[in-house]
Amino acid sequence: MEDYKLKLTLSVLGGIVFSFIFILLAFALPTKEPEVLKKPENRLEAVSQSFKDR
Numbered sequence: 001m002e003d004y005k006l007k008l009t010l011s012v013l014g015g016i017v018f019s020f021i022f023i024l025l026a027f028a029l030p031t032k033e034p035e036v037l038k039k040p041e042n043r044l045e046a047v048s049q050s051f052k053d054r
Helices: 002-028 043-053
Strands: none
Touching: none
16 A cells, blocks of 8 residues: 555656646747848838838
């Protein structure tokens, strides 16, 4: 009976620890790459960018 309680306790604690690790990783790792802003090369791109900025 003691062996059963020990196994049950260890498996519950192990599950809590692994869940906590994955929750921390979910908050620590970025979900998407940062957007790189580039300068417009011609007039059409400059006008298009000005409409996007509104």
